[in-house]
């Protein structure tokens with residue numbers, strides 16, 4: 001007989017694991033399906049913005065995260081190729097933590113509070129509706145599985161096989177960007193997140209647990225093509241065109257054998273509800289990494305959707321209201337920062353504009369403060 005759940009969550013990244021935790025803890029039967037085997041390295045800047053600390057406390061995972069001694073990061077520094085520089089303090093500290101540690105910790109926690117959390121389980125299909133219920137299929141090893149649920153949450157990240165299955169339109173667009181990441185041993189950069197611009201891209205540095213430094217860059221695809229598609233050549237030839245980055249790289253050594261790489265990154269509007277599946281995190285919309293806020297948004301969306309889903313399961317909210325309310329809340333909460341990210345990102349890619357922009361931010365401090373404030377939530381806690 002096909003097993004029935006209240007909720008199936010497709011994707012066990014920060015958004016999916018957080019949603020599964022909140023729903024399971026409130027008594028819902030939840031199946032959490034994650035395609036990867038954890039722990040695993042994931043391409044990300046690995047900076048968790050200040051408001052995530054409060055979410056981790058509410059999820060009950062903060063003691064486990066704190067035990068890993070992630071560095072507290074209290075400010076951002078942005079530099080341009082011409083030497084211009086802007087420093088912005090955060091209103092409360094964020095943290096630097098590897099996705100290798102974070103994703104496993106959040107996924108395991110969902111299992112500990114009662115979700116049926118399965119890894120190496122790739123969802124292959126979702127059919128049905130909120131009115132009729134859903135059928136979900138997944139592949140684990142070479143076995144196919146199926147289950148049913150009243151609600152399905154889509155938390156499979158920025159781009160996945162399921163986007164094609166659901167016929168999502170953003171897949172037909174070209175997204176000429178790529179990203180690279182590797183961990184380094186290098187000169188300490190203090191309690192800062194740094195972003196260094198170069199022609200066609202920018203490169204972030206953030207310390208993570210264990211004193212390592214995560215280097216993660218985003219650039220236009222042409223930059224990689226100009227280096228013959230070789231990330232190591234790009235790191236050796238393009239990154240040192242920014243003097244601050246050149247000075248750091250001169251004394252840094254890569255820990256990972258090779259760079260993690262992704263391409264075709266979709267910074268475009270997506271539907272928040274698709275075929276009655278409620279989307280969370282990057283599956284709903286991906287903010288420019290410049291804001292360092294993607295994980296916080298995924299966690300916030302999980303906190304937004306959980307009470308609405310619980311109301312629906314308890315018969316207090318109709319399916320139409322679940323979809324409409326979630327969609328309205330999501331847009332009200334995130335649209336402004338997504339727009340700002342889309343506006344600011346092109347500036348980061350043009351050295352002359354970046355230099356001018358950073359000088360303007362130094363001259364008019366309220367402008368910078370507004371930029372920091374409008375790309376994130378306010379801070380519910382600062383007990384770090």
Ligand SMILES: Cc1cc2nc3c(=O)[nH]c(=O)nc-3n(C[C@H](O)[C@H](O)[C@H](O)COP(=O)(O)OP(=O)(O)OC[C@H]3O[C@@H](n4cnc5c(N)ncnc54)[C@H](O)[C@@H]3O)c2cc1C
Pocket residue numbers: 010011012013014015016033034035036043044045046047048049121122123124155156157158160161162179180216217218265280281282283286287289292293294295296298
């Ligand atoms: C270059 C770059 C740098 C970034 N730096 C930062 C940063 O410093 N700070 C920050 O907060 N954000 C950053 N982000 C954004 C951040 O990585 C994302 O916003 C965040 O990972 C979103 O979490 P999520 O749970 O929605 O998706 P993900 O973390 O992508 O998780 C989705 C999960 O779904 C799984 N999955 C996919 N398909 C299936 C399937 N069919 N079945 C089952 N599981 C599936 C995947 O294996 C994955 O584990 C950055 C993004 C980029 C591109």
